[in-house]
Amino acid sequence: MRRALAGLVAIAASACAPALREPPPVSNIAPGSSGARSAAELLRAADAAWARRADPRQAEAAQALYLDAAAADERRVDALLGAMRTMAFRIERDKNASVRTGLAQEEVQLGQWCQRRAPSEPACDYRLALALGQQARERPATGKDAPGRMVALLRRAIAAAPALDSGGPHRVLALVLLRAPGWPMGPGDPEAALGEARAAAGLFPESAGNQLVLAEALAKNDSPDAARAAYRKALELATAAAAAGDPDAERWRADASAGVTR
Numbered sequence: 001m002r003r004a005l006a007g008l009v010a011i012a013a014s015a016c017a018p019a020l021r022e023p024p025p026v027s028n029i030a031p032g033s034s035g036a037r038s039a040a041e042l043l044r045a046a047d048a049a050w051a052r053r054a055d056p057r058q059a060e061a062a063q064a065l066y067l068d069a070a071a072a073d074e075r076r077v078d079a080l081l082g083a084m085r086t087m088a089f090r091i092e093r094d095k096n097a098s099v100r101t102g103l104a105q106e107e108v109q110l111g112q113w114c115q116r117r118a119p120s121e122p123a124c125d126y127r128l129a130l131a132l133g134q135q136a137r138e139r140p141a142t143g144k145d146a147p148g149r150m151v152a153l154l155r156r157a158i159a160a161a162p163a164l165d166s167g168g169p170h171r172v173l174a175l176v177l178l179r180a181p182g183w184p185m186g187p188g189d190p191e192a193a194l195g196e197a198r199a200a201a202g203l204f205p206e207s208a209g210n211q212l213v214l215a216e217a218l219a220k221n222d223s224p225d226a227a228r229a230a231y232r233k234a235l236e237l238a239t240a241a242a243a244a245g246d247p248d249a250e251r252w253r254a255d256a257s258a259g260v261t262r
Contacts, residue, residue, distance in 0.1 A: 017141035019132050019149055023109035026074070030067035039073035042066075046082055053089060054247040062086045070110070077118045084110050084127045091134050092251075104138040107131035122160035126169055129153040133176070147180035151187050166207045167200035174200065174213050178220055190220040201230075208237035208252040215259050231259030 034042055046065035052058040066083035070076055087107040091100045111128030118124055129150040136143035154176065157169040165171075177193035180186040197217035200210040215230035238252035 017139070017144075019135065019142045019144075019146045020108065020112065023112045026067070026080070026110070026113055027071040029106050029109065030071035031064045032068065032071070033064065034068035034072060037068075037072075039069045039076055039079065042069035042072060043076075043079055043082070046079070050082065050086060053086070054245075056090075056093065059086055059090050059093075063090065070113075075117065077114055077121055077124065080110050080114045080117065081123055081127055084114070084131060088127075088130055088134060089247075091138070097138070100134075101138045104131065104135040108135050120160075122157040122164060122169075125153040126157040126161075126164055126172075129157070129169075129172060133172070147176055147186045147188075150176050162199070163203055167203040167210055170196045170200035170203070171207075171210055171213050174217055178213075178217060190217065193217045194221045206237060208234045208241060208249070208256065211237060212252060212255055212259070215256075219259075219262075228260060231256050235260060 037045075042065050046062050046069060049058045049062035049065060053062060063083055063086040066079050066086060070079035070083060073079070084107050087103045087110075091103050091107070094100050094103070108128065108131045111124065111131045114121065114124035115128060132142075132146045132150050132153075136146040151173065154169045154173040157164060158173065162169055174193045174196035177187060177189045177196060180188040182188035194214075194217040197210070197214040200207070201214045204210050211230050211234035215227045215234060218224075218227035218230060235253060235256035238249050238256050242249035242253055
């Protein structure tokens with residue numbers, strides 16, 4: 001999980017391409033293999049495939065179904081969010097760089113459509129921020145303006161729905177502030193990052209991801225003992241999540257184990 005989140009904001013300060021461009025229609029991104037199924041039917045099938053996402057084929061199937069549902073009904077935001085969530089999951093696991101790059105670009109495009117369909121939906125802001133971070137990592141040329149855009153999107157999500165994704169807006173903002181260049185090149189600020197990490201862990205202390213980010217922020221703020229304690233807590237939570245079958249648990253456990261021994 002640490003790689004999955006921290007990697008979102010591995011920004012290249014020398015990049016020069018815009019992070020956002022006019023997106024193509026959703027129908028151009030969707031595979032168009034829905035047959036005669038309605039958007040609601042496609043969504044049900046997508047949710048079922050997402051529940052089996054530990055199998056890469058099921059993750060890919062879920063993405064296709066969510067995209068077809070989003071194309072079938074232009075009012076649906078849940079289908080766009082489902083597709084973006086699935087793309088984010090796949091990007092962190094696919095070994096093919098060109099596949100990851102293509103997914104990241106489409107994820108950003110869907111985030112733009114999400115905002116257009118539901119301008120006041122905080123989940124759209126949150127998911128677009130995540131997408132911009134992943135795109136910046138996979139395509140460093142888009143990284144110059146990504147951190148500032150991410151900070152604005154995440155602050156807006158925090159104001160409207162701080163509990164989203166188990167404190168995700170605070171958690172991801174902490175990582176942006178930890179990983180982005182500092183002033184004047186970017187918004188990086190380790191001290192402010194610690195405040196955001198504490199906010200995420202305060203909302204959901206039983207989230208291994210939140211404890212991992214808190215540990216990293218504590219370490220960056222010269223609190224090694226507290227950081228190790230947070231890593232130990234993350235390891236305990238990740239071990240329990242692995243026993244429960246969470247697909248992300250092994251990554252959390254590996255990151256937490258490395259942190260404990262550092």
